[in-house]
Amino acid sequence: MAAINPGVAQTPDSVIIKQIIAEANGNSQLKQYAFELLDQVGPRLVGSPQMLQANNWALDKYKQMGITARNEQWGEWRGWQRGITHIDMVKPRVRSLEGTQLAWSPSTNGKEVTAEVIILPDLADSLAFAKWVPMAKGKFVMVSMPQPTGRPDDNWQEFGTKESFEGMKKDRAAQTAAWRQRISKTGYSNSSLTKALDSAGAAGILQSYWSQGFGVNKIFSAATKKAPVFDISLEDYGLLYRLADHGDKPMITVRADSKEMGTVPVFNTIAEIKGTEKPDEYVMLSAHFDSWDGAAGATDNGTGTLTMMEAMRILKIVYPNPKRTILVGHWGSEEQGLNGSRAFVEDHPEIIKGIQVLFNQDNGTGRVANISGQGFLQAYEYLTRWLSRVPDSIQHDLKTQFPGAPGRGGSDYASFLAAGVPAFSLSSLSWSYGNYTWHTNRDTYDKIVWDDLRSNVILTAILAYMASEDPNTTSRQRIILPVNTRTGERDQWPTPRKATRKGGL
Ligand SMILES: [Zn+2]
Numbered sequence: 001m002a003a004i005n006p007g008v009a010q011t012p013d014s015v016i017i018k019q020i021i022a023e024a025n026g027n028s029q030l031k032q033y034a035f036e037l038l039d040q041v042g043p044r045l046v047g048s049p050q051m052l053q054a055n056n057w058a059l060d061k062y063k064q065m066g067i068t069a070r071n072e073q074w075g076e077w078r079g080w081q082r083g084i085t086h087i088d089m090v091k092p093r094v095r096s097l098e099g100t101q102l103a104w105s106p107s108t109n110g111k112e113v114t115a116e117v118i119i120l121p122d123l124a125d126s127l128a129f130a131k132w133v134p135m136a137k138g139k140f141v142m143v144s145m146p147q148p149t150g151r152p153d154d155n156w157q158e159f160g161t162k163e164s165f166e167g168m169k170k171d172r173a174a175q176t177a178a179w180r181q182r183i184s185k186t187g188y189s190n191s192s193l194t195k196a197l198d199s200a201g202a203a204g205i206l207q208s209y210w211s212q213g214f215g216v217n218k219i220f221s222a223a224t225k226k227a228p229v230f231d232i233s234l235e236d237y238g239l240l241y242r243l244a245d246h247g248d249k250p251m252i253t254v255r256a257d258s259k260e261m262g263t264v265p266v267f268n269t270i271a272e273i274k275g276t277e278k279p280d281e282y283v284m285l286s287a288h289f290d291s292w293d294g295a296a297g298a299t300d301n302g303t304g305t306l307t308m309m310e311a312m313r314i315l316k317i318v319y320p321n322p323k324r325t326i327l328v329g330h331w332g333s334e335e336q337g338l339n340g341s342r343a344f345v346e347d348h349p350e351i352i353k354g355i356q357v358l359f360n361q362d363n364g365t366g367r368v369a370n371i372s373g374q375g376f377l378q379a380y381e382y383l384t385r386w387l388s389r390v391p392d393s394i395q396h397d398l399k400t401q402f403p404g405a406p407g408r409g410g411s412d413y414a415s416f417l418a419a420g421v422p423a424f425s426l427s428s429l430s431w432s433y434g435n436y437t438w439h440t441n442r443d444t445y446d447k448i449v450w451d452d453l454r455s456n457v458i459l460t461a462i463l464a465y466m467a468s469e470d471p472n473t474t475s476r477q478r479i480i481l482p483v484n485t486r487t488g489e490r491d492q493w494p495t496p497r498k499a500t501r502k503g504g505l
Pocket of ligand 1: 288300301334362363411
């Protein structure tokens, strides 16, 4: 794609594009916004006080930018607040363990609980499990397989002999299959097993969801009513497991002071710069605002959020009177099923029909590397035209794919796509997103790559500007989808799905 040719005469376009680049590079607010959102507010679990704090923080930021913003309630959720958590091994020796209480897990009711740690035994069948399960009463039960190695595969690949790497993988696969059998023989699934242990009066449940990198675990939610559930780091989980397996009867003392907050309202934060010529047509920026809460949600989706906020700040300065309305959606509860954006699509048919284009970013801190046409027949025409105004240095790694096929989930653009809106995903280079930051205990401020983020801000702001100024309204014409070779039927365009408006209860 063409770079801006410095030899050509200045059009108003190129002046504004230069100003976008100058403001993004010379006066970036990304680090300040990131500090306030990720360090001061913290993780943004739907229904948590921090999520509401983040919604209010964003209103405040937009107010400072001189941009109109509002929090729109779209539903209600089980309110839950993380508290102090301590997990200490007290027998056969003392060690403070690295672990995290899962989201929505029960607390220890203001007390410390000390109990023995036992391993889920390998039993013959569900009958044997039913006979055994009273033994879980008052115990912390380990339900995950201990990993045979805490080294990620690429480390083995780099340093191990071929034989030892292959041997490790073979042993691990066999062990994994055996553990899966151990669970299935109880007659329960992973999640219903924790409920059965809960009903039996277990003191707590210990699991370890290794994310296949050094020091990373994925942290999701608990399904129990009384027994608190903890994710324990691979290293400490292995320690407890080996001691218990050897008959040393390890004991831990746990305190988890989370609070139930009843049912609370949940919001999307929406901000807009009103269009002057076509106020009822919208260029929409989009990124989910919520996160899981094992860490700060820095790359999922702090970085998408910061990119859109910073693009809005810059547009307000250099392009305060856009032709079309520039709208940004910071969505709630993407992580539980795109709920905030689905609700917005349901609640705002008047906006949906006027959306010129929507750009969503939600897969980490990397430079945008892929844009698919999502099955819109004419998308190549306008997207390549707008992209041609983005400097080469910024779209260096960017590949486009036309016509592409409509995305069916994964992030909030899919909610709009299902309603026929030309909605696109600004898809990033990975920076080991899947293993190291996505839903992990290490998704923190320090993982942000500022140069890449700044580059994404410039890209987003230029695309928004070009889309707003375009003399044409974008086409929504869809391709005819191919016949699916597996089913023999023609694939259908995705259709809107209902938001969960009352969740976690
Ligand atoms: Zn995300």
